[in-house]
Amino acid sequence: MRFEIFSxxxxxxxxxxxxxxxxxxxxxxILKKSGSTRARVxxxxxxxxxxxxxxxxxxxxxxxxKALSPEEIEGAGARIILxxxxxxxxxxxxxxxxxxGGLHHFMHWERPILTDSGGFQVYSLAKLRKITExxxxxxxxxxxxxxxxxxxxxxxxxKSLGSDIIMAFDECVSYPADYExxxxxxxxxxxxxxRCLEERRxxxxxxxxxxxxxxxxxxxxxxxxxxxxxxFDGYALGGLSVGEDADTRLRVIKDTTSFLPEEKPxxxxxxxxxxxxxxxxxxxxxxxxCVMPTRNARNGTLFTRAGRLVIKNARYIDDERPIDDGxxxxxxxxxxxxxxxxxxxxxxxxxxxxxxxxxxHYYNRFMDDIRNAINADRxxxxxxxxxxxxxxxxxxVE
Numbered sequence: 001m002r003f004e005i006f007s008x009x010x011x012x013x014x015x016x017x018x019x020x021x022x023x024x025x026x027x028x029x030i031l032k033k034s035g036s037t038r039a040r041v042x043x044x045x046x047x048x049x050x051x052x053x054x055x056x057x058x059x060x061x062x063x064x065x066k067a068l069s070p071e072e073i074e075g076a077g078a079r080i081i082l083x084x085x086x087x088x089x090x091x092x093x094x095x096x097x098x099x100x101g102g103l104h105h106f107m108h109w110e111r112p113i114l115t116d117s118g119g120f121q122v123y124s125l126a127k128l129r130k131i132t133e134x135x136x137x138x139x140x141x142x143x144x145x146x147x148x149x150x151x152x153x154x155x156x157x158x159k160s161l162g163s164d165i166i167m168a169f170d171e172c173v174s175y176p177a178d179y180e181x182x183x184x185x186x187x188x189x190x191x192x193x194x195r196c197l198e199e200r201r202x203x204x205x206x207x208x209x210x211x212x213x214x215x216x217x218x219x220x221x222x223x224x225x226x227x228x229x230x231x232f233d234g235y236a237l238g239g240l241s242v243g244e245d246a247d248t249r250l251r252v253i254k255d256t257t258s259f260l261p262e263e264k265p266x267x268x269x270x271x272x273x274x275x276x277x278x279x280x281x282x283x284x285x286x287x288x289x290c291v292m293p294t295r296n297a298r299n300g301t302l303f304t305r306a307g308r309l310v311i312k313n314a315r316y317i318d319d320e321r322p323i324d325d326g327x328x329x330x331x332x333x334x335x336x337x338x339x340x341x342x343x344x345x346x347x348x349x350x351x352x353x354x355x356x357x358x359x360x361h362y363y364n365r366f367m368d369d370i371r372n373a374i375n376a377d378r379x380x381x382x383x384x385x386x387x388x389x390x391x392x393x394x395x396x397v398e
Contacts, residue, residue: 026206028265032375038257041374043263045207046112046164048104051079053265053286056277056363056368057114058294061087063097064359066294067352069107076310076329076357077364079111082289085157085167088148090140094160102162114289115163117154117208120238120270123172129173133191150290151195159203167236168196170210175243178196182214186223193227208267210238215248217255217268224259231384234265237285241270250279257284274303274366275390278383281378283369291365297355300344303362307390309337311355316341329361330354 027045034040042053058065058073061084065073073081083103088094100106103113122129122136125354129138135150149157154169168392170189173182189212200207209232213219237256240249253268265286271277272290280288293303302309304324311323322332325341329341331354343351373382 001081014395017221028234028263030263032376034282034379035377037282037379039281039370039374039379040284040286041371042286044286048110048112048164049079050057051112052368054131054277054281054374055080055287056272056367057082057288057289058360059084059288059291060107060109060365060391061291062091064087065211065296065356066293067349067356068360070107072330072353072357073109073360074111075308076330076360077325077368078360079112080114080164081109082114083107083161083163084115084116084118085154085161086116086121086149088115088161089118089157090142090147092158098160098162102160104162104388105142109204113163114165114287115158115161115167116269117158117169117210118149118171119154120172122149123174131188134190135169137172137193141358151192152199154189155196155199155203159205163205165206165234166200168193168207168209170212170234170238172239172242173212175212175215176241177214179214179219180218182212182219184224184256185363186212186219188232189223190226191337193232194230197230197232206233208234208236208265210236210269211256211260212239213252213256215244215252217252220256221259224256228259228261232264233289234267235260236267236269238269240268240288241272246276249276250283251369253280253283253285260284262326274363275386276387277366279368281374282379293359294356298352298357300355302355303359305389310340311337311344311351323358324362327358327365329358331358331361 014101029043030040032041043050057080058078060081063083097106104110125141126238127139129136135148137148139146153170158166169192171185173185192211208229211223213223224330257266266284267287267326268280272292277288300311302323316337319337321337324332340351373379
């Protein structure tokens with residue numbers, strides 16, 4: 001693979017295009033840089049359209065955002081979603097998806113899709129696993145059947161799925177983890193990354209490498225430099241949100257992003273609290289995903305500008321207000337807190353849909369606000385206002 005970078009003298013825009021053979025597979029353009037932080041507004045174009053960053057990707061693990069149709073997802077502001085290689089490999093099977101026209105056609109979503117390689121799921125869900133240089137042999141969390149995924153298999157599966165952005169196969173380590181184990185893990189991750197690049201040859205999907213290294217700054221630096229030397233279309237920060245405290249996570253993000261090329265997108269995997277997203281944007285992260293908005297929605301927890309609202313609380317039994325007075329989503333435009341509480345307490349399925357619409361809309365509006373603040377050179381003021389509006393963590397909205 002060779003890389004060509006050119007600016008067309010359109011400052012402050014910076015373009016990068018990657019080539020596999022003669023096919024352009026990525027167009028990443030920096031539109032605005034923050035004057036006082038590492039934050040930036042960018043546009044990333046794929047075969048299925050473009051999206052602006054910083055961006056949040058709702059998680060559709062099994063080719064669906066739980067409880068929502070593609071039209072509702074798009075209506076809530078999402079422009080790219082995530083699906084998971086491990087889960088779709090096990091059920092219904094990547095060959096079935098390929099036979100039925102690929103993931104976009106299969107799930108009726110014609111905008112960009114990113115697929116995770118399955119490395120984290122093998123780490124977190126597999127009942128038993130054996131790791132070698134070839135890959136990972138594991139037992140399915142569904143029925144205990146034995147399977148093998150290595151870097152070549154991970155790329156082939158994602159090729160069958162037909163996603164726009166695919167991820168290299170990596171080893172995610174637990175927290176805490178011994179230094180020597182993490183050292184061997186990044187060696188394995190780099191080995192697998194190079195094999196993923198080789199397997200991707202001739203395929204026009206964008207391939208991101210995943211930086212590992214646990215919570216050790218020197219190992220994060222080593223992993224990042226090794227992957228950058230290989231030349232990926234983008235870079236992800238893996239192995240976070242696995243039990244570490246917020247300060248440690250921010251330190252690792254800051255340490256790692258400083259070794260990644262400015263002209264490539266940076267993706268922080270699995271981190272989804274609004275405050276964590278905001279702090280990571282300040283450190284130069286462009287892309288995020290997490291199950292938090294939809295999982296919380298199904299559990300009756302709703303996101304608002306003032307913090308989290310737990311809809312089952314008795315104080316909402318006759319509350320005529322919407323979830324958030326400043327929200328214009330479908331749910332807030334049509335339904336009261338009292339009605340949503342009634343649905344939730346009665347176990348009515350509609351509440352999962354309405355809560356999920358709101359939470360995904362909240363996240364996308366939050367990302368819009370962050371981009372607007374960067375464009376206006378007032379991100380630090382936005383950060384201060386964000387925290388002023390919110391209550392102490394884990395308190396509920398009155």
